Structure formats: C-alpha cells, structure tokens
Amino acid sequence: MTGSSDTARRDLLIGGLTPSRKMRVTDVGANPLGDAPYKGLLTSGACEVFGFEPNLEAFEKLQAVKSDAETYFPTAIGAPGERTLYLHPKSGFTSLFPLDSRALAFLGKGFWKNDRIQEIDVTTQNMDDIADLPGIDLLKMDLQGGEFEVLQGGGAKLSKAVAIVTEVRFHRMYEGEAVFGDLDVALRALGFKLHKLLFTKSIMLPHDEEKSVVRGRMTSQLLDGDAVYIRDADYSVDLNNDQLAYLAMAADSVFQSFDLALNCIGILAQRGAVAPDLAARYVAALPPRTLAENK
Numbered sequence: 001m002t003g004s005s006d007t008a009r010r011d012l013l014i015g016g017l018t019p020s021r022k023m024r025v026t027d028v029g030a031n032p033l034g035d036a037p038y039k040g041l042l043t044s045g046a047c048e049v050f051g052f053e054p055n056l057e058a059f060e061k062l063q064a065v066k067s068d069a070e071t072y073f074p075t076a077i078g079a080p081g082e083r084t085l086y087l088h089p090k091s092g093f094t095s096l097f098p099l100d101s102r103a104l105a106f107l108g109k110g111f112w113k114n115d116r117i118q119e120i121d122v123t124t125q126n127m128d129d130i131a132d133l134p135g136i137d138l139l140k141m142d143l144q145g146g147e148f149e150v151l152q153g154g155g156a157k158l159s160k161a162v163a164i165v166t167e168v169r170f171h172r173m174y175e176g177e178a179v180f181g182d183l184d185v186a187l188r189a190l191g192f193k194l195h196k197l198l199f200t201k202s203i204m205l206p207h208d209e210e211k212s213v214v215r216g217r218m219t220s221q222l223l224d225g226d227a228v229y230i231r232d233a234d235y236s237v238d239l240n241n242d243q244l245a246y247l248a249m250a251a252d253s254v255f256q257s258f259d260l261a262l263n264c265i266g267i268l269a270q271r272g273a274v275a276p277d278l279a280a281r282y283v284a285a286l287p288p289r290t291l292a293e294n295k
Contacts, residue, residue: 009285016278017245023047029142078124078149087118095144097174108206126153145177162247170222192229200225
C-alpha cells in the first residue's frame with residue numbers, strides 16, 4: 001500500500017512541476033547492491049541517469065538491466081592518474097584506497113582485509129573531464145573513501161546541482177580516505193550545506209566480555225552513513241524554476257524531506273510557475289502520519 005501511495009504522490013508532484021527537461025542524476029559508484037535512492041524517479045520517467053562503475057563485473061550487471069534512460073561508464077572517477085582498484089570479495093568494500101589495518105584492528109574488523117582482495121590497474125579521471133557527462137542536477141556518491149576526489153574534480157559539472165547524496169565515514173576504514181569533516185568542508189566550499197543524515201551505522205568495539213552482552217545493544221562506535229547536502233542559497237532568488245522542481249522531486253522521492261518539497265512548491269506557486277493548489281494536493285497525498293489531523 002505504501003509503495004502505491006508513494007508512486008501516486010510522486011506522479012502528482014512530477015505532473016504538477018513540469019520542468020523543461022528530465023532531471024539529470026549522476027551516480028558515482030553505481031554498483032547495484034540494492035535499489036538506488038532515485039529508483040522511483042527513474043521508474044516514473046522523470047530522470048535520466050549517468051553512472052560510473054569501474055568494477056567490470058558490477059558494470060556488466062548494470063548494462064544488462066539498464067533502461068534507455070540510463071548510461072553507464074566503466075570509468076573510475078578520482079584525481080587523474082594511474083591507480084589501483086582494490087576489488088574486495090564483498091563488492092561493497094571495493095575502493096581506490098587500501099583497507100587500513102590499524103583502523104580495522106581498533107574496530108575488531110581486521111578480517112575485512114584479506115588475501116582475496118584483487119588489485120586491478122585503472123586510470124582515474126576528473127568528473128569535469130568526462131565529455132559525455134552533462135551538467136548534474138543530483139549527485140549520488142558511494143565510493144568507499146573516494147568521494148572527496150570526486151568533488152575536487154567536479155566543480156564545473158556540479159555548478160547547477162541542487163542536491164548531493166553521499167556516503168560519509170566517521171571512523172576511517174581505508175588508508176588516506178577523507179572522513180566526514182573533510183567531506184563537509186569540501187561540500188560547503190562548493191556551495192552546499194548539510195540537510196540531513198539518512199542513516200548512520202555503528203558497531204560494537206571489541207572487548208573480552210563480548211559473549212556476555214547483546215551486540216545490537218552495545219554498538220557505540222559510529223562508522224559511516226549516508227548524508228544529504230542541498231544547495232546553500234536563497235531559493236526564492238538564486239534557483240530557477242527547473243532547479244526548484246528538481247529539488248522538490250529529489251526531496252520527495254530520494255530523501256523524503258516533504259517540508260523541503262513544499263518549500264520549493266510554494267516559491268514556484270508565488271512565481272506562477274505551478275498551479276496554486278499544487279501544495280494542497282501534494283499535502284493530501286502525504287503519508288497519514290505527517291498530517292495534523294492524525295497527530
């Protein structure tokens with residue numbers, strides 16, 4: 001029931017916003033380990049996706065199931081040069097950075113680094129240097145430590161972007177990776193601000209009494225999570241109608257910030273760019289738990 005109501009709300013919003021073109025989503029680290037957060041927009045025909053995945057096995061999986069609205073590149077995005085891609089048997093751990101033995105030992109996860117990791121030579125490129133990549137509206141990143149380098153070489157492509165969904169690390173896992181504070185500074189320098197944390201993951205630190213405790217109730221060490229950054233601007237002045245529409249779509253369907261979607265709809269209504277009753281119709285389609293009549 002929730003899925004169908006989400007689809008109905010999304011379609012109502014997309015139909016009411018009518019941007020001049022499809023939203024452009026770039027996915028750096030597009031390894032298909034689960035449903036992408038923008039899947040709803042893609043299914044509804046509201047966006048086109050440009051993804052990067054240097055793990056050839058994962059890239060081939062993407063190619064096998066992609067729609068006409070998806071374009072994938074077997075390209076590693078990062079500081080330009082000849083690099084090593086560390087292919088982990090758990091593909092979600094694959095990275096341009098080697099796992100940090102000391103950091104993992106503190107976490108009690110030394111076994112994550114093992115002799116089954118393959119080393120593959122790759123050539124990395126700046127995102128700004130990819131000629132076939134258009135300007136970005138929404139960026140999603142999950143590179144196991146490589147997010148900072150994407151930002152360093154992607155300022156031009158991101159100049160009109162309205163939102164970024166990125167993995168963030170609170171405790172180092174890889175040698176030389178940028179952690180949350182580094183990434184936050186880089187994102188703010190590009191004109192974005194932290195909007196919300198979608199989730200955080202914590203683990204239990206190793207100790208001699210592990211058999212005496214409930215592991216799930218003693219996970220105090222923050223490890224990583226996903227964060228949403230949005231354009232830091234006066235939306236009523238600095239964002240054009242398309243940007244407001246894309247931000248509303250992302251807020252609704254990618255990271256469920258219904259208040260932000262309504263903020264954008266309100267500005268568009270003031271400009272006469274959407275029907276004056278769109279906000280009211282959108283509210284009527286929101287989950288019942290969010291409505292005053294059900295508090």
